[in-house]
Structures are given as structure tokens and as C-alpha cells.
Amino acid sequence: MPVQHPTSPAGTHTGRRLRASLAAVAAGSALVTLAACSAPGSGSGSGASAETTPTAVNTAVDGTPATLTLFSAAGLQTYEQGLADAFTAKYPKIKVKLRVEADNNYNTVLPRLLASDSTPDLVQPYDLLGGVKDNLLTNLDAYDKAYGWSEKVPASALAPGRVTMRTIGAGSLYEAGGSAGPLVGVFYNKDLAAKVGMTSVPSTVAGLEAVMAKAKGQGITPIVASNQDGLIGHLYNLLLGDYMGAKKLSDIVHHQPAATLDTPAAVQATQTLQKWIKAGYFASDVNAINQEASYGQFTGGKGLFFFQGSWITQTLDKNFKGKYGVFPMPPVNEGGSYAGMTSNTLAFSIAARSQHKDAAALFLNFLTTPEAAKVAVDNGYAALSGDAKSAGKPSLSGSLTDQIQAGYAAIAADDGFDSWLQNSAPAVGTRLTQQLQLLVSGKVEPAAMVKTLQTTYADAIKNS
Structure with missing residues (x-):
């Protein structure tokens, strides 16, 4: 299960x-x-x-x-x-x-x-x-x-x-x-977003990447993350949902017949993550950072974006209240479907x-x-x-609660609820953390990583 x-x-x-x-x-x-x-x-x-x-x-x-x-x-x-x-x-x-x-x-x-x-x-x-x-x-x-x-x-x-x-x-x-x-999406530091000129929610993955490039050019770390515990996996799952589509990702988690991760779309998602790693959008020591430390880095103004779930609002430093916001992961293509994990x-x-x-x-x-x-x-x-189909567009305005609600509604309107790849089998969760660490250190290529995860998944299903 x-x-x-x-x-x-x-x-x-x-x-x-x-x-x-x-x-x-x-x-x-x-x-x-x-x-x-x-x-x-x-x-x-x-x-x-x-x-x-x-x-x-x-x-x-x-x-x-x-x-x-x-x-x-x-x-x-x-x-x-x-x-x-x-x-x-x-x-x-x-x-x-x-x-x-x-x-x-x-x-x-x-x-x-x-x-x-x-x-x-x-x-x-x-x-x-x-x-x-x-x-x-x-x-x-x-x-x-x-x-x-x-x-x-x-x-x-x-x-x-x-x-x-x-x-x-x-x-x-x-x-x-x-x-x-929860809404799992893109948390952002409001002050740093203003510095890089982000005045609206990016409408595509490429648009999000353009904002990160601006941040990097200004000496701002684009993404705060922890990968000692594999929590770059939040971003990776969002990319998988974007490129594969929510249903195909959910089919893997739900063990549907013929469901597979070994697809060109999953490789594209992994390539995007690798591109951001190579561009220096993460801290150089991200593999040594754990979740608690990443919270401190985000509230300490050490990075622009933080790919996390809305449960973090209960954990972030109270002194950081009002200084951050959130929007859903943008789709790959303009006008495309939103997707995101929830429980x-x-x-x-x-x-x-x-x-x-x-x-x-x-x-x-x-x-x-x-x-x-x-x-x-x-x-x-x-x-x-x-009516889920009548949801408005995500915005940088409004309260944090408003933004969380709007992001959740956008995903619902596109029928885009999915789950974490880790939820497909315990062995997949363990292997994913390992593979994400190898991807960060440049020791695995996207196609090989996807094949390894698919093999782990197939073996787990066969033996369940």
C-alpha cells in the first residue's frame, strides 16, 4: 500500500x-x-x-x-x-x-x-x-x-x-x-520577489525559471531546499505532475495496471530539475541541509523560493509572518493545467x-x-x-490564507490533485532520496534516474 x-x-x-x-x-x-x-x-x-x-x-x-x-x-x-x-x-x-x-x-x-x-x-x-x-x-x-x-x-x-x-x-x-x-506550491520571500521585479505569479515553468535567473544574477539564491532528507522531492513531484499530468502520476501511486514512470515526460521533468541544479539555483551544500535548517534559511532571507506545503505556516518563525506568500506550481505551457500534491x-x-x-x-x-x-x-x-471549475487565477495579492485558497482552487479547477511518488511504495521513497542526492552531486543522469525509480517501483509492486 x-x-x-x-x-x-x-x-x-x-x-x-x-x-x-x-x-x-x-x-x-x-x-x-x-x-x-x-x-x-x-x-x-x-x-x-x-x-x-x-x-x-x-x-x-x-x-x-x-x-x-x-x-x-x-x-x-x-x-x-x-x-x-x-x-x-x-x-x-x-x-x-x-x-x-x-x-x-x-x-x-x-x-x-x-x-x-x-x-x-x-x-x-x-x-x-x-x-x-x-x-x-x-x-x-x-x-x-x-x-x-x-x-x-x-x-x-x-x-x-x-x-x-x-x-x-x-x-x-x-x-x-x-x-x-495542504497546498504544495511555491512559497516566496516578498522582499526578495520585489527586488527581482516579480510582480505577478509566473504563468509557466519557463516564466518561473526566468525569475530564478534574475535572482541568481543579483546574487540571491533562487531556491531554498533540504536534500539531506530528499525534500527536493517536493519540487520534483511538482515537476512530475506538470510534465506527466496529474492522472498519470496518480496512476503510479495507486498502482494502476500499466502505470509507469519510465516516460519521456518524466525524463523531461528530471532534466528540468537537473538544469536548475547545474545553473546554481540551489545552495551548493543543499545535500547537507535538513528540513529544520531549510526553514531557518527561508525565514532568514537566504533564498527567494521554497517549494513546500502549507503545513509549514505552523512551523515558520512567527517573526516572518506577513513577509512571505505562496502560489501553485505553474504549468509547463501557457494556459496549461495546474497540478499539485495534497492529502x-x-x-x-x-x-x-x-x-x-x-x-x-x-x-x-x-x-x-x-x-x-x-x-x-x-x-x-x-x-x-x-464550483471548482470557476476558480480565479492565483495572485500575489491578498492574505496568505487567500493565496493558499486560490492555489488550491486553481488545482481543483484543472482536476489536478495528485500525490507524492514516494507514496507508491516505501522502497521508492528510499530510492528517490538517494537518486535526488546523486542528481545534485552530478552522479546520475535524468534518464538513468527515471529508469532506476521505475525498476524500484516495479519490483515493489511485484513483491507486494
């Missing part, structure tokens, strides 16, 4: 793989019958609660008293309690009670709970594929049809919740909701043994509303609550 990238919020706070989805406008409640009118086991607590594939579902449950249990990791307790409170404020008849587990125990305890008679209703499983294979999770296709999630949510956002018999990324929906998560905190599964499936599905639908998006934003995440 894919592993969570170690520096994303999920890795930092909970260790769970949290998938991307999109918050949209809520659907109106109605009684929807797909096979028969309100069949037993459809969520009313009528006895057949272990049914994994409901066919008849009821969306008009907001007036029926129920208590849902949400299994939460301690690191997300405040955030998820906020969601629970907002849901109950909207639907007073339905209470949501959190059952909180220590972060480091969550993944171990969850499968046992899902198989028990005291299962929680709502969970975020690390091993989604295993949960489906073991008949522990509810097939959400009927609810998807009833609430129209597939019409509201970009395919790239729902894909990580789809499961076939052997892979994630296609098939029936087993995890859904809204979208909230979702608004996607949940419903336990197969849940006694309240219909009420739990109403909670999932609530996560597509502006009320849920506000809770996410208030807790430091990016989130969307409107």
Missing part, C-alpha cells in the same frame, strides 16, 4: 494516508430509491448493518434522531470535533461523538474496531484496499448517485477513494466527502457494520458544504465550497 509522505500533515500529525476530494455545494435532501424503497440494512439500524453494498438509500434522514461515532486520531481531534459540531448545528437531530485514539495507535486499532460489534460509523482507514477486501467498509456508489458527488467533485479528488479488487484509483467509491488539505482531511469511509449508514452518508455530504469548508480553513487547511 502507498505510504504517507513524511512531511505532509498526515505524516506529521496522524501517520494516516488522507486522500484528496473536493468540497462543493451541498445537495438538497430527498428520498432516493435505487432498487427498492428503504430496504433493511440501508442505515436505519434495522439489523442487516453489515451490508457492504447498500442498494436503496434514504437521503431524508435529517429529522431522524441518531448518534454517529467518528473514530479520530488525537492529532485531528480539535479539527474533527469542529466538523462534528458544525454538522450537528445544521442537523440537530443527529449527534456526532468522537472516539479518540492516540496517533501512533490509530492504524493498529482501526481494523479490529471495524470487525467488532462496537464499530464506529465514520473512519479514515490507512489501508483502504485491505478494508474493502475484508468487507469492513461500505460501498458508497448508491450514496454517490443519490447525492451527486461524482458530478460535484473532480475525478482526481474522488479517485483515491475508489477501489477495484486489486488497486486504488478506479472502481467503486469507498471513501468520500469534501476536500481540505485530504475531509474524506471518510462508512463502516460496513455501521447501524446508521444513511445518517453517516449525510455527514459525508455535509463535508461538501461551505460550513465544513469553513471549519477546515479555520483549522489551517485549504478547502473549497463552490
Whole structure:
């Protein structure tokens, strides 16, 4: 199974793989019958609660008293309690009670709970594929049809919740909701950006490179990064998403048949990174710099750009507040698609043994509303609550929160959510760090690096 990238919020706070989805406008409640009118086991607590594939579902449950249990990791307790409170404020008849587990125990305890008679209703499983294979999770296709999630949510956002018999990324929906998560993009020092004359968001990779060339010419290090821990990988993943396209990168992470990294597009992405290395856009000792040191360098004004995730706003020196901004990685070509990695905190599964499936599905639908998006934003995440296709262009103006929201919306509008290559297999993460260090030191060429990563990936999949 894919592993969570170690520096994303999920890795930092909970260790769970949290998938991307999109918050949209809520659907109106109605009684929807797909096979028969309100069949037993459809969520009313009528006895057949272990049914994994409901066919008849009821969306008009907001007036029926129920208590849902949400299994939460301690690191997300405040955030998820906020969601629970907002849901109950909207639907007073339905209470949501959190059952909180220590972060480091969550993944171990969850499968046992899902198989028990005291299962929680709502969970975020690390091993989604295993949960489906073991008949522990509810097939959400009927609810998807009833609430129209597939019409509201970009395919790239729902894909990580789809499961076939052997892979994630296609098939029936087993995890859904809204979208909230980090924006991984281009952080910039406002003072240095002004010095090099950057007055608008670069619209292409070449435009971004031109700004870096100006910075280098003025004696400013263009890119702050840490590569002792392979975190140039943030930039590399953004380039892969740009050149390959978000879906092809996600297909690798989700182990889709015939997915491969060994493509001309991946080589082009690697060549671009190599070009920037050779141009001196990184500090000469970047292979010796760790993540903590890179934070200090960025806040210390030691470089113009920092390719990172919006979780860093909680870590950067408080004295640096207001002195930096962020925009999404620009596309390769003018007018091209934005792409970027995210890990979702608004996607949940419903336990197969849940006694309240219909009420739990109403909670999932609530996560597509502006009320849920506000809770996410208030807790430091990016989130969307409107039509993803109508997103405006990223800008250097506005608050940091505005910029994060705009960048996230731009990626959503282009259906460009993807994940980290490292999440495809643990061995790939280890090998990628090694290869990035070799690329920086000039000891590997792009085509050879891509082939090595593909071989590592193929071997990992074969042996999984």
C-alpha cells in the first residue's frame, strides 16, 4: 500500500494516508430509491448493518434522531470535533461523538474496531484496499448517485477513494466527502520577489525559471531546499505532475495496471530539475541541509523560493509572518493545467457494520458544504465550497490564507490533485532520496534516474 509522505500533515500529525476530494455545494435532501424503497440494512439500524453494498438509500434522514461515532486520531481531534459540531448545528437531530485514539495507535486499532460489534460509523482507514477486501467498509456508489458527488467533485479528488479488487484509483467509491488539505506550491520571500521585479505569479515553468535567473544574477539564491532528507522531492513531484499530468502520476501511486514512470515526460521533468541544479539555483551544500535548517534559511532571507506545503505556516518563525506568500506550481505551457500534491482531511469511509449508514452518508455530504469548508480553513487547511471549475487565477495579492485558497482552487479547477511518488511504495521513497542526492552531486543522469525509480517501483509492486 502507498505510504504517507513524511512531511505532509498526515505524516506529521496522524501517520494516516488522507486522500484528496473536493468540497462543493451541498445537495438538497430527498428520498432516493435505487432498487427498492428503504430496504433493511440501508442505515436505519434495522439489523442487516453489515451490508457492504447498500442498494436503496434514504437521503431524508435529517429529522431522524441518531448518534454517529467518528473514530479520530488525537492529532485531528480539535479539527474533527469542529466538523462534528458544525454538522450537528445544521442537523440537530443527529449527534456526532468522537472516539479518540492516540496517533501512533490509530492504524493498529482501526481494523479490529471495524470487525467488532462496537464499530464506529465514520473512519479514515490507512489501508483502504485491505478494508474493502475484508468487507469492513461500505460501498458508497448508491450514496454517490443519490447525492451527486461524482458530478460535484473532480475525478482526481474522488479517485483515491475508489477501489477495484486489486488497486486504488478506479472502481467503486469507498471513501468520500469534501476536500481540505495542504497546498504544495511555491512559497516566496516578498522582499526578495520585489527586488527581482516579480510582480505577478509566473504563468509557466519557463516564466518561473526566468525569475530564478534574475535572482541568481543579483546574487540571491533562487531556491531554498533540504536534500539531506530528499525534500527536493517536493519540487520534483511538482515537476512530475506538470510534465506527466496529474492522472498519470496518480496512476503510479495507486498502482494502476500499466502505470509507469519510465516516460519521456518524466525524463523531461528530471532534466528540468537537473538544469536548475547545474545553473546554481540551489545552495551548493543543499545535500547537507535538513528540513529544520531549510526553514531557518527561508525565514532568514537566504533564498527567494521554497517549494513546500502549507503545513509549514505552523512551523515558520512567527517573526516572518506577513513577509512571505505562496502560489501553485505553474504549468509547463501557457494556459496549461495546474497540478499539485495534497492529502485530504475531509474524506471518510462508512463502516460496513455501521447501524446508521444513511445518517453517516449525510455527514459525508455535509463535508461538501461551505460550513465544513469553513471549519477546515479555520483549522489551517485549504478547502473549497463552490464550483471548482470557476476558480480565479492565483495572485500575489491578498492574505496568505487567500493565496493558499486560490492555489488550491486553481488545482481543483484543472482536476489536478495528485500525490507524492514516494507514496507508491516505501522502497521508492528510499530510492528517490538517494537518486535526488546523486542528481545534485552530478552522479546520475535524468534518464538513468527515471529508469532506476521505475525498476524500484516495479519490483515493489511485484513483491507486494
